[in-house]
Amino acid sequence: MPRGDASSALITDVLEEYGSATREALFEYIPSGEPRESLYDLCADYPRRGGRAMRPSLCIATARAFGRSVGEALLTAVSIEMLHNAMLIHDDIEDESEKRRGLPALHVTEGVPIAINVGDMLTLLSLRPLLDNGERLGPSLALRLLEETERMGRESAEGQAIELGWRRDNPSDVSEADYLLMVLKKTCWLATIHPVHAGALIGTAGRFPSEPVLRFGYLLGAAFQIQDDVLNLIGDEARYGKEIGGDIHEGKRTLMLIHLFEHATQGERDRLHQLMAQPRADRSAKDVQWVYEAMLSYDSVGYAQRFAQGLAGAAQYEFDRLFGSLPDSRDKRFIASLPAWVIERS
Amino acid sequence: MPRGDASSALITDVLEEYGSATREALFEYIPSGEPRESLYDLCADYPRRGGRAMRPSLCIATARAFGRSVGEALLTAVSIEMLHNAMLIHDDIEDESEKRRGLPALHVTEGVPIAINVGDMLTLLSLRPLLDNGERLGPSLALRLLEETERMGRESAEGQAIELGWRRDNPSDVSEADYLLMVLKKTCWLATIHPVHAGALIGTAGRFPSEPVLRFGYLLGAAFQIQDDVLNLIGDEARYGKEIGGDIHEGKRTLMLIHLFEHATQGERDRLHQLMAQPRADRSAKDVQWVYEAMLSYDSVGYAQRFAQGLAGAAQYEFDRLFGSLPDSRDKRFIASLPAWVIERS
Numbered sequence: 048m049p050r051g052d053a054s055s056a057l058i059t060d061v062l063e064e065y066g067s068a069t070r071e072a073l074f075e076y077i078p079s080g081e082p083r084e085s086l087y088d089l090c091a092d093y094p095r096r097g098g099r100a101m102r103p104s105l106c107i108a109t110a111r112a113f114g115r116s117v118g119e120a121l122l123t124a125v126s127i128e129m130l131h132n133a134m135l136i137h138d139d140i141e142d143e144s145e146k147r148r149g150l151p152a153l154h155v156t157e158g159v160p161i162a163i164n165v166g167d168m169l170t171l172l173s174l175r176p177l178l179d180n181g182e183r184l185g186p187s188l189a190l191r192l193l194e195e196t197e198r199m200g201r202e203s204a205e206g207q208a209i210e211l212g213w214r215r216d217n218p219s220d221v222s223e224a225d226y227l228l229m230v231l232k233k234t235c236w237l238a239t240i241h242p243v244h245a246g247a248l249i250g251t252a253g254r255f256p257s258e259p260v261l262r263f264g265y266l267l268g269a270a271f272q273i274q275d276d277v278l279n280l281i282g283d284e285a286r287y288g289k290e291i292g293g294d295i296h297e298g299k300r301t302l303m304l305i306h307l308f309e310h311a312t313q314g315e316r317d318r319l320h321q322l323m324a325q326p327r328a329d330r331s332a333k334d335v336q337w338v339y340e341a342m343l344s345y346d347s348v349g350y351a352q353r354f355a356q357g358l359a360g361a362a363q364y365e366f367d368r369l370f371g372s373l374p375d376s377r378d379k380r381f382i383a384s385l386p387a388w389v390i391e392r393s
Numbered sequence: 394m395p396r397g398d399a400s401s402a403l404i405t406d407v408l409e410e411y412g413s414a415t416r417e418a419l420f421e422y423i424p425s426g427e428p429r430e431s432l433y434d435l436c437a438d439y440p441r442r443g444g445r446a447m448r449p450s451l452c453i454a455t456a457r458a459f460g461r462s463v464g465e466a467l468l469t470a471v472s473i474e475m476l477h478n479a480m481l482i483h484d485d486i487e488d489e490s491e492k493r494r495g496l497p498a499l500h501v502t503e504g505v506p507i508a509i510n511v512g513d514m515l516t517l518l519s520l521r522p523l524l525d526n527g528e529r530l531g532p533s534l535a536l537r538l539l540e541e542t543e544r545m546g547r548e549s550a551e552g553q554a555i556e557l558g559w560r561r562d563n564p565s566d567v568s569e570a571d572y573l574l575m576v577l578k579k580t581c582w583l584a585t586i587h588p589v590h591a592g593a594l595i596g597t598a599g600r601f602p603s604e605p606v607l608r609f610g611y612l613l614g615a616a617f618q619i620q621d622d623v624l625n626l627i628g629d630e631a632r633y634g635k636e637i638g639g640d641i642h643e644g645k646r647t648l649m650l651i652h653l654f655e656h657a658t659q660g661e662r663d664r665l666h667q668l669m670a671q672p673r674a675d676r677s678a679k680d681v682q683w684v685y686e687a688m689l690s691y692d693s694v695g696y697a698q699r700f701a702q703g704l705a706g707a708a709q710y711e712f713d714r715l716f717g718s719l720p721d722s723r724d725k726r727f728i729a730s731l732p733a734w735v736i737e738r739s
Contacts, residue, residue, distance in 0.1 A: 082551060085558030137513060141506035158561065160487035163509060164553050167483060170516065171546040178540050186532040193539065194524050200517040205428060207510050212431030215507065 054384040061381040065107045066100030069124045089165045093132040096148040103128045105242035111378040113250025122176035133169035188253045199241035206233025217324045235268030266362035271389040273355040276301040295335045306347040355390045362386040400730040407727040411453045412446030415470045435511045439478040442494040449474045451588035457724040459596025468522035479515035534599045545587040552579025563670045581614030612708035617735040619701040622647040641681045644669045652693040701736045708732040
């Protein structure tokens with residue numbers, strides 16, 4: 048795997064460049080009219096908070112690696128970033144998350160009704176750049192990208208439904224395979240599979256197959272998600288932007304929790320099961336601390352980190368199969384650096 | 394206006410016929426796979442409860458009045474009905490409605506998180522029939538119908554944002570004009586403007602102008618909404634399917650409430666303002682009863698009924714300008730009968 052300061056600087060540069068281009072174009076798609084205070088100002092709230100812009104950058108970089116211009120992929124990248132922000136708003140309500148990108152979540156400041164509606168509006172607005180694609184890319188490729196977006200949205204909502212079902216029913220037998228299927232749907236489709244596939248479709252006038260992208264995107268996205276869950280436990284709150292230990296507090300199923308369930312004593316398992324069944328408000332800081340320490344003592348965190356490393360290595364291998372024959376370019380190197388980066392970031 | 398049993402029977406027949414065709418095709422678009430219990434079974438819940446199917450029927454009837462087949466308009470009608478149900482799920486959460494079509498609202502039985510996600514999935518699924526339109530109607534008209542759908546969705550979300558802003562800020566100076574703009578956006582675009590315009594676009598291969606449809610749809614849709622608000626006060630709960638007086642309980646701005654605000658004494662206005670500022674749970678049955686009786690004593694209900702009649706008459710006039718030159722047909726007669734029907738139904 049490529050490592051070190053050089054590839055880290057490359058990633059920072061590319062995310063900065065494509066992220067700025069995406070955000071600038073994104074704000075053009077948020078109407079400036081009324082209603083402002085209960086709608087359009089709030090549509091711009093999460094995007095204005097920043098974020099890494101990994102998803103739109105991945106789309107643009109893939110199209111560029113195939114020799115296309117930033118402009119040909121930009122509207123699709125804007126749509127991806129808007130839909131990502133729309134989903135964050137609804138996910139934050141559904142997951143009872145209190146913070147997002149270092150600030151209070153939208154439903155915390157505006158209330159659930161307005162936040163639901165803002166998320167709905169951002170979803171609708173995310174269709175507009177895809178419709179505008181028709182002029183530049185032709186109606187057939189524009190329709191194809193809309194189809195892929197709809198597929199990605201469904202996969203994401205299925206993943207969310209699986210996780211919400213777990214929270215409601217509190218099953219104690221969630222396996223690693225169940226968890227990975229949930230991550231494939233809830234995280235990977237939007238974070239990696241769709242951006243890479245959309246970029247490759249733009250790069251090949253609609254002829255790029257989805258199946259190998261699915262494999263690469265799954266491995267990269269799952270490594271990303273597991274590392275994200277690890278950072279939620281052992282990260283630095285100021286840099287991470289969400290409350291540390293928040294996942295335990297929310298009762299979220301993670302690889303660490305599944306590992307802990309499988310290795311803990313019966314008594315610990317019973318306590319864990321009971322804890323997870325409670326409403327969020329009934330889980331105390333002491334409970335969270337107990338789970339956290341158990342995860343450390345059973346090496347559940349180390350296990351998850353090694354798991355993510357394995358996925359990242361496999362993603363590197365799939366990258367070579369998928370894009371190895373493309374000519375060398377900054378964009379190709381950017382994508383090639385991501386598997387190592389997602390597990391090394393803090 | 395056409396009146397009497399004959400036109401009422403025609404409307405019942407057409408709604409029955411096009412409603413069944415739409416529902417049958419709609420259920421084909423709900424995936425049969427997993428996750429079922431936390432997602433796809435619930436996507437079918439509201440559609441399975443029935444409803445008048447006025448929106449999809451209006452789309453099909455308009456296309457038919459232009460000489461097209463049911464099949465050419467069916468996928469668009471399915472999309473309209475799906476999006477309508479998606480919005481109902483989110484609106485019921487946002488408006489704290491407890492019942493829908495005679496049964497508990499989805500968020501009451503499944504909780505808010507799952508209900509938000511089911512609404513999101515139905516929104517995504519509503520795009521699929523529009524994408525499938527490409528095969529039958531060609532990619533250009535398919536893209537055009539997607540654009541119109543996105544516009545309609547935005548108008549609806551703007552209308553919802555206006556109303557949610559009122560609920561949050563509790564202004565006492567909402568005027569009739571403010572109310573009618575909100576209704577235009579929140580109700581008319583989805584209930585009448587979009588179904589008629591989409592049907593006319595299908596009927597004319599994309600060449601029908603939007604402006605005259607906007608006028609007809611606004612007048613018809615506003616008459617419909619005001620009558621709906623009247624029925625919420627004086628209707629029969631079993632037939633209406635929602636709790637009677639629920640709008641007052643929810644603190645919803647209606648034409649009756651605006652009329653009451655304008656005609657009540659200062660003391661009554663102060664009490665009304667205070668009542669509207671409370672959370673829903675703090676408004677008692679006694680408060681609701683007081684508002685209800687004040688609306689009757691100031692003839693606010695009669696005023697709203699006469700207002701709706703005026704709008705329906707104007708809708709009738711616009712219908713003749715819009716579709717008068719089309720050859721006589723059952724579908725044309727169906728649309729022509731709607732202005733009278735929306736204010737006569739109970």
